[in-house]
Amino acid sequence: MSKQAGIGKIGAMVILLLVAVGVWLLVGGEEVKKAVTLKTMEVVGNIAIRSMPDDVAGGFHKIPVEVKALAPDVYQASGIANTHMIVTSEGNVLFDTGIAIQAAQHVRLLKEVSDAPIKYIILSHSHADHIGGAQFWREDDTVLVAHREFAEEQRYLIELTPFQWRRNRILFPWMPEEPATNKLLAYKKVETSVDVDEADYRFILGRTVFEVLSTPGAEGADNISLWLPQKKILFSGDTLGPLFPQFPNVFTMRGEKVRAPIEYINSLNKLIALDIEMLVPSHHSAITGKENIRAGLTLIRDATQYVHDETIKGMNEGKTVYALMAEIKLPPELALTQEHGKVSWAVRSIWDYYATWFHFESTTELYPVPVRDVYAELAQMAGPEALVAKALQHWQNHELMKTLHILEVVLAAEPNNKAALNIRLDTLNALLEEAKAGDDNNYEKDYLRRRIAITEETLAGG
Ligand SMILES: [Zn+2]
Known part of the structure; x- marks a missing residue:
């Protein structure tokens, strides 16, 4: 059973319970209403937590x-x-x-x-x-x-x-x-x-x-x-x-x-x-x-x-x-x-707290056209195979961020490029292992797990 189906079923149960409470509330007095509401909330809460x-x-x-x-x-x-x-x-x-x-x-x-x-x-x-x-x-x-x-x-x-x-x-x-x-x-x-x-x-x-x-x-x-x-x-x-x-x-x-x-x-x-x-x-x-x-x-x-x-x-x-x-x-x-x-994110937040978002690094920072907008063109010029080979080289040298950057260029042109997706999956898994062995930051792990799941779904053609 997929997660989506599970949530659908739980959602339906919650709605049924809430409808039942609605009926109860029409017939009961104040105290009864409160007691029934609390009891229902307990059941709804337990279902939500078990999911x-x-x-x-x-x-x-x-x-x-x-x-x-x-x-x-x-x-x-x-x-x-x-x-x-x-x-x-x-x-x-x-x-x-x-x-x-x-x-x-x-x-x-x-x-x-x-x-x-x-x-x-x-x-x-x-x-x-x-x-x-x-x-x-x-x-x-x-x-x-x-x-x-x-x-x-x-x-x-x-x-x-x-x-x-x-x-x-x-x-x-x-x-x-x-x-x-x-x-x-x-x-x-x-x-x-x-x-x-x-x-x-x-x-x-x-x-x-x-x-x-x-x-x-x-x-x-x-x-x-x-x-x-x-x-x-x-x-x-x-x-x-x-x-x-x-x-x-x-x-x-x-x-x-x-x-x-x-x-x-x-x-x-x-x-x-x-x-x-x-x-x-x-x-x-x-x-x-x-x-x-x-x-x-x-x-x-x-x-x-x-x-x-x-x-x-x-x-x-x-x-x-x-x-x-x-x-x-x-x-x-x-x-x-x-x-x-996480310390590195705190550094960036403290920077932003004092200086906000303009970093004086590039004129393009000031305008609403991000560098991503030319990724597909770059990929066409370099050729996806050459970029995948470069990504693989970075991956082998354990330069994980450079690997991901190159892959973003490839995937902008070819979102379903299997070779690129497979390297991305390996890179994300390596990042997750590093996160666990390093800071063990919960948000970082949850985010990486989600990116891994999305990459697996794309590879499976979902
Ligand atoms: Zn809290």
Whole structure:
């Protein structure tokens, strides 16, 4: 069975379930409606997650959904992204609400722990995997806290939904063909009650002190963290990314605004100044150990600063962005995993952040006719056989990028050239093996896997 057929079947099941809910909602009262909606969301979510292959998107979907107590009165519901609940004598506070397809399960499991009113919902940032459950939790007088930039981040994410969906489907081909139209699953605007800025935001509930800190940078301009000074617990959302410590993702492949490196360094300095004993990110498990946490935060800050400063230095010395992408590496004392954020892409993003897209390398950069437009002519002049022979030579010398460049010229003239496609397949597989053995960056691996699949389909005549 092809993947397409699988998705079609799953889509049909989801539609049937949603129709069934629609019928239920017509006959039931408010409470019944809510219960049925949540139950259906749970079933729909489980179907969606089972349709995902094992080895994609960093494997987040394989994390079991369960609740554990991280500290007295502090609970975590795990999954693709976590929902956190802090219980007080005057009601509960949530930090992040998970992805819509798992949120109903989070609601059920956390309500079993405490069914007290939800006084505050704090959203770490505007990404879909953190705000999906807010709609199920929010009560009439719940205060919804987010960053001042949250509304702007949501605005452009919503306006660019088709653009980003197409790109995400290249990385994650198991995604449905179109964005969800069902209003419970669709990404949509969340109205906030409190917008946090550099002044941060503090409140006390049931004698627990809550400090909401503005920590923009590595996952967007609207990142906030929650600090519980009495418990010395920091909820970091995605401010530090899914792995700790890791090199930050100041560039994201699906195409979001470039992320601000110096703002991120300032955010890290703010966190280093705290005396954190437990670090609770919104993906994966909590991290403990004061020294360990401080060392990790310092390492991330210093590595980001290093890459930033080296990029600036190279720009001032007149080096090209490509030279700097190849040249700038983390020194051994600043080594960090690049599974999420990749140093060479950060270099390019920092360049773009300061200098945008015109590189003063060629007049043609300024005009809407890319070099690709003359590839077919070049291929005809050189002859496809000569180009394939050249590509093969580069491939044998392990000059993988030169191989791909030459192949792009051939394939512009002859998109089904079997010899060229076979070399491209070998080159992409070699790049994937290199990626796995090197930075092991998840986006790079997902992208290469997709390019390999497309090349195999073209070779098979599909
Ligand atoms: Zn996330």
